[in-house]
Amino acid sequence: MTEGLSALVYLSSSSSTMNDASLEALLRQARSDNAANEITGILIYDDGNFIQYFEGPENAVFELFDKIKIDTRHTSVTRLDYAKIDARVFGDWWMGFR
DSSP, rough: OOOOOEEEEEEESSSOOOOEEEHHHHHHHHHHHHHTTTTTTEEEETTTTEEEEEEEHHHHHHHHHHHHOOTEEEEEEEEEEEEESSSOOOOOOOSSSS
């Protein structure tokens, strides 16, 4: 893609408690979808809250964030930062997790 890169960070709360199996399912889906859309980044989940940084082609970043905002697994989705970037931070991570 010749489109410029951008990055977005958001914070949200989980709409229900997520166990290991539900988190693993979320990660499998995210990694597959992100690879197809050239999105890389990291997702952190702690005590019912998510914070995620993801990067990729600008349109793909906005499309992903639009999906997250309507995903019923999230509540109180708040964009913390957005920027155009020159290079990826997580170039090989379709979705790192902590």
